[in-house]
Amino acid sequence: MASANSADRQPSYLPSTVQGAVKILVTGPFGVGKTTLVGSLSEIAPLRTEETMTAAGVDVDDLTGRPDKTTTTVALDFGRITLNPRLALYLFGTPGQQRFWPLWEDLSRGALGAIVVVDTRRIEESFDVLGQLEEQRIPFAVVVNLFPDTPRHPDEELRAALDLLPDVPILHCDARDRREAYDVLIDFVAHLHSAAVLELQR
Numbered sequence: 001m002a003s004a005n006s007a008d009r010q011p012s013y014l015p016s017t018v019q020g021a022v023k024i025l026v027t028g029p030f031g032v033g034k035t036t037l038v039g040s041l042s043e044i045a046p047l048r049t050e051e052t053m054t055a056a057g058v059d060v061d062d063l064t065g066r067p068d069k070t071t072t073t074v075a076l077d078f079g080r081i082t083l084n085p086r087l088a089l090y091l092f093g094t095p096g097q098q099r100f101w102p103l104w105e106d107l108s109r110g111a112l113g114a115i116v117v118v119d120t121r122r123i124e125e126s127f128d129v130l131g132q133l134e135e136q137r138i139p140f141a142v143v144v145n146l147f148p149d150t151p152r153h154p155d156e157e158l159r160a161a162l163d164l165l166p167d168v169p170i171l172h173c174d175a176r177d178r179r180e181a182y183d184v185l186i187d188f189v190a191h192l193h194s195a196a197v198l199e200l201q202r
Contacts, residue, residue: 014080014082014088015082015085017085017086018082018085018086018087018088019086019087020086020087020088021087021088021089021090022087022088022089022090022112023089023090023091023092023110023111023112024089024090024091024092024111024112024113024114024115024185024188024189025092025093025094025107025108025111025113025114025115025138026038026077026091026092026093026094026114026115026117027093027094027096027114027115027116027117027129027133028096028116028117028118028126028129029096029118029119029122029125029126029128029129030095030096030125031096031119032096032117032118032119032122032125032145033117033119033145033147033175034077034093034094034096034117035048035077035093036175036176037093037115037117037143037145037173037175037181038077038078038079038091038093039077039079040175040176040177040178040181041079041081041091041178041181041182041185042079042080042081042091043079043080043081043082044079044080046077046078046079046091047076047077047078047079048077048078076092076093076094076095076103076107077091077092077093078090078091078092078093079091079093081185092107092111094107096129098128104132104136108136108138111138112139112189112192113138113139113140113141113188113192114133114138114139114140114141115140115141115143115184115185115188116129116130116133116140116141116142116143117143117145117175118142118143118144118145118162119144119145119147119150120144120150120151120152120153120158121147121149121150121151123158123161123162126142126162127162130142130162130163130164139192139195140168141168141169141170141171141184141187141188141191142158142162142164142168142169142170142171143171143172143173143184144158144170144171144172144173145173145174145175146172146173146174155170158170167195169187169188169191171184171187171188172184
């Protein structure tokens with residue numbers, strides 16, 4: 001999927017007033033819309049490391065239900081949001097395939113949390129990604145990408161199917177829609193803030 005909002009991007013330089021940055025991962029299995037979500041959120045033209053899929057990947061990357069997918073991320077997607085004159089938010093999109101997981105250790109270092117994009121048509125593909133985040137103790141939210149033919153399920157069913165703890169947020173958006181993508185990010189950051197406050201009060 002491609003973002004429809006790339007035309008109104010601001011210049012790619014970082015404002016000179018910015019003194020610090022925070023990082024959030026955008027992750028999930030292969031072909032769920034991570035690159036699209038980073039593109040919708042980023043105020044700059046995102047850095048993408050997509051390569052054309054070739055016949056060599058036929059037996060490696062399962063394209064079932066994704067007949068129009070012709071590229072795949074092989075390193076990372078990178079986007080930026082200037083939160084205020086002194087603070088920037090960096091978005092790091094991870095590759096979805098297990099063969100690229102060695103990159104995760106570097107990409108996840110210092111991250112506040114992770115947004116896990118899932119496709120409910122292939123929900124079982126999310127298990128390994130969620131397991132990785134739990135092992136690394138990275139707080140995360142599950143974001144259901146609303147493809148046109150995505151089946152709708154109550155959050156309680158999704159939580160049970162993904163074996164999520166009660167405090168893991170389940171959010172929904174069309175990754176192509178910038179406003180919906182921003183709403184998801186705002187809700188997740190608010191969740192991280194509330195969790196940090198509770199931790200300080202213990």
